Amino acid sequence: MSNTQPQTLYEKVWQRHVVVAETQSTPGVMYVDLHLVHEVTSPQAFAELDARGLKVRRPDRTFATLDHSTPTLPSGPDGKLPYVTEQARKQVETLEANTKRHGIELAGWDSDQRGVVHVMGPELGLTQPGMTVVCGDSHTATHGAFGALAFGIGTSEVGYTLATQCLIQRKAKTLRVTVNGQLQNGVSGKDVALAIIATIGFGGGTGYVIEYAGEAIRSLDMEGRMTLCNMSIEAGARAGMIAPDEKTIEWLRGRRFAPADYEAAARDWLSLASDEGAVFDKEVTLDGAQIRPMATWGTTPDAAIPVGEAAPQPQSESDAKALAYMGFTAGQATTSEKVDVVFVGSCTNGRLSDMRITASVLKGRKVADGVRMLVVPGSEAVRKQAEAEGLHTIVTAAGAEWRIPGCSMCIAMNGDVVGEGQLCVSTSNRNFEGRQGKGARTILASPATAAASAIAGHLATAEEIA
Amino acid sequence: MEPFAKLTSKVVVLSQANIDTDQIIPARFLTTTTREGLGDLAFYDWRYEDDGSAKPEAILNRIDPSEHRILLGGPNFACGSSREHAPWALLDYGFRAIISTEIADIFTSNALKNGLLPIVVSQDVWDDLAQNQDQPVSIDLENNQIQRGNAAPVGFKVEAFARQCMLDGVDTLGWLLAKDTQIAAFETTRNDTAPQRTAP
Numbered sequence: 001m002s003n004t005q006p007q008t009l010y011e012k013v014w015q016r017h018v019v020v021a022e023t024q025s026t027p028g029v030m031y032v033d034l035h036l037v038h039e040v041t042s043p044q045a046f047a048e049l050d051a052r053g054l055k056v057r058r059p060d061r062t063f064a065t066l067d068h069s070t071p072t073l074p075s076g077p078d079g080k081l082p083y084v085t086e087q088a089r090k091q092v093e094t095l096e097a098n099t100k101r102h103g104i105e106l107a108g109w110d111s112d113q114r115g116v117v118h119v120m121g122p123e124l125g126l127t128q129p130g131m132t133v134v135c136g137d138s139h140t141a142t143h144g145a146f147g148a149l150a151f152g153i154g155t156s157e158v159g160y161t162l163a164t165q166c167l168i169q170r171k172a173k174t175l176r177v178t179v180n181g182q183l184q185n186g187v188s189g190k191d192v193a194l195a196i197i198a199t200i201g202f203g204g205g206t207g208y209v210i211e212y213a214g215e216a217i218r219s220l221d222m223e224g225r226m227t228l229c230n231m232s233i234e235a236g237a238r239a240g241m242i243a244p245d246e247k248t249i250e251w252l253r254g255r256r257f258a259p260a261d262y263e264a265a266a267r268d269w270l271s272l273a274s275d276e277g278a279v280f281d282k283e284v285t286l287d288g289a290q291i292r293p294m295a296t297w298g299t300t301p302d303a304a305i306p307v308g309e310a311a312p313q314p315q316s317e318s319d320a321k322a323l324a325y326m327g328f329t330a331g332q333a334t335t336s337e338k339v340d341v342v343f344v345g346s347c348t349n350g351r352l353s354d355m356r357i358t359a360s361v362l363k364g365r366k367v368a369d370g371v372r373m374l375v376v377p378g379s380e381a382v383r384k385q386a387e388a389e390g391l392h393t394i395v396t397a398a399g400a401e402w403r404i405p406g407c408s409m410c411i412a413m414n415g416d417v418v419g420e421g422q423l424c425v426s427t428s429n430r431n432f433e434g435r436q437g438k439g440a441r442t443i444l445a446s447p448a449t450a451a452a453s454a455i456a457g458h459l460a461t462a463e464e465i466a
Numbered sequence: 467m468e469p470f471a472k473l474t475s476k477v478v479v480l481s482q483a484n485i486d487t488d489q490i491i492p493a494r495f496l497t498t499t500t501r502e503g504l505g506d507l508a509f510y511d512w513r514y515e516d517d518g519s520a521k522p523e524a525i526l527n528r529i530d531p532s533e534h535r536i537l538l539g540g541p542n543f544a545c546g547s548s549r550e551h552a553p554w555a556l557l558d559y560g561f562r563a564i565i566s567t568e569i570a571d572i573f574t575s576n577a578l579k580n581g582l583l584p585i586v587v588s589q590d591v592w593d594d595l596a597q598n599q600d601q602p603v604s605i606d607l608e609n610n611q612i613q614r615g616n617a618a619p620v621g622f623k624v625e626a627f628a629r630q631c632m633l634d635g636v637d638t639l640g641w642l643l644a645k646d647t648q649i650a651a652f653e654t655t656r657n658d659t660a661p662q663r664t665a666p
């Protein structure tokens with residue numbers, strides 16, 4: 001009989017990485033297994049290292065990619081990539097130089113492994129259950145889908161991790177979100193994520209690490225689980241995690257960085273699940289069967305309602321402001337408004353299954369007049385496989401644009417922007433004012449809903465246009 | 467990092483909820499490779515027109531930043547991305563402290579590492595500060611107290627270690643580097659689950 005207390009998944013992973021335990025006056029030192037790096041949040045960290053004459057402690061635990069400021073259009077006739085500004089080009093070149101100097105592997109322009117950081121990491125098998133994974137990007141929680149403890153850090157911490165492979169951390173509180181029951185057809189990981197955030201609120205997870213559990217969560221495939229964990233930060237949570245199971249093991253098998261003794265690793269991974277009787281600081285339960293395709297009406301991700309429902313009466317000044325910004329009227333269905341742009345992509349919904357569902361909705365149809373649709377695969381690997389399946393021809397035949405992998409319109413810093421006042425149905429993760437460009441109005445939804453909206457010319461579910 | 471002990475200053479109130487990091491510094495300015503000079507870009511779209519001309523009505527264009535070192539923000543302040551550009555921009559603009567009823571996790575961690583003090587207060591205290599925004603507020607980090615005029619001082623909490631670093635004006639990297647022996651011991655004794663990596 002074991003004399004240890006039942007532990008949660010988070011506690012088990014946390015405990016495996018304590019280098020120095022926390023005390024009242026000092027936080028703990030936590031070891032980082034995998035540090036993912038991209039061009040936007042790293043230059044100042046490398047500069048700090050250089051200024052102090054420090055080396056990267058574990059280049060072999062560090063992996064870099066180019067994604068945020070990179071163009072999604074190919075080189076022009078002059079052979080030059082169409083960067084939005086010289087500063088964007090310089091930022092990318094700075095990472096190329098920094099990784100070279102410090103011996104860090106970079107999935108750069110010449111690599112067929114380049115991709116949006118949170119699409120690329122799992123794809124290469126860099127992300128594994130039980131690991132600690134950090135990246136200077138708030139959607140790092142994506143990797144929690146594998147039962148890793150993964151969270152976003154700031155640039156100072158990028159520097160700490162480069163220099164020491166450690167972070168100072170205090171243990172977080174735990175929140176278990178259980179989604180029971182069976183999901184209806186046409187309800188995806190994105191819809192589950194939006195339904196959960198709408199339930200716990202856009203700050204409701206602050207200070208917590210979420211564990212997602214329950215039959216509906218288990219029924220999601222790995223890509224759906226990544227979409228769900230990806231959006232944990234939109235509830236304010238530090239991280240989101242799902243216990244590894246057979247799906248996790250099968251998904252990672254054979255990937256480039258998968259462990260050599262895979263069966264032994266897999267056995268260990270299965271032992272990470274929260275113990276029976278483990279106590280969480282907070283519990284929330286949802287009925288999965290009640291979840292329908294979701295879309296946002298406001299300017300925070302928790303402002304989500306089932307597609308077709310009327311925008312709610314404002315409960316606060318902020319709600320009223322959000323409604324006004326979006327150009328919606330309380331009591332009016334948001335489906336009546338004309339859509340100008342549709343974006344499918346990002347680390348939330350830029351994976352192969354997202355490309356497949358998008359193509360299946362677009363197949364044999366045309367994007368409505370006046371709608372601009374961008375489909376941006378999340379990585380070169382996704383692009384390659386999608387093209388092998390002919391998905392790109394379906395996308396372009398429908399009148400949408402098929403682009404080169406990158407963050408694109410998710411953060412709109414590479415020149416792919418939604419125009420002022422335009423309404424965009426987007427598969428990304430943030431609908432903040434101006435997130436997709438100054439004055440841009442964003443509705444967050446799943447790839448199926450986004451593609452259906454492109455066809456309909458207004459917000460619509462795939463079922464409606466079928 | 468500049469040590470932080472006591473600060474007495476006027477307050478700027480930005481009361482709306484969920485002021486996210488895209489408002490604090492829009493993503494299109496993140497292509498910078500340095501951390502300097504971001505104060506001009508703080509709340510850019512709130513402060514400037516498309517043609518770059520300043521909006522005269524914007525509060526942040528009307529005040530003297532050197533006299534307004536405290537930002538009183540609405541709930542869930544600085545939610546959103548992990549960009550450290552947000553605290554850099556606020557500091558460079560002139561702020562040294564943020565007071566709100568709720569401040570996002572990653573921002574809090576980033577702010578503390580740069581000498582920008584995030585303070586969480588109750589709704590009552592927030593309302594009181596907002597209603598009396600013309601009166602200077604004193605923040606005393608040594609005693610973890612905020613005081614306004616003759617009103618009774620109000621306590622606040624800051625994680626102990628980050629507080630000490632702020633008081634001393636030291637950053638945490640030096641402290642972490644000093645743990646080298648423990649880190650090396652951890653690396654050699656742990657049951658390694660590292661990714662199997664080919665040489666770069």
Ligand code: SF4
Nearest residue numbers: 139346347407410411
């Ligand atoms: S796709 Fe969006 S959320 Fe994901 S890493 Fe890129 S900018 Fe961040």
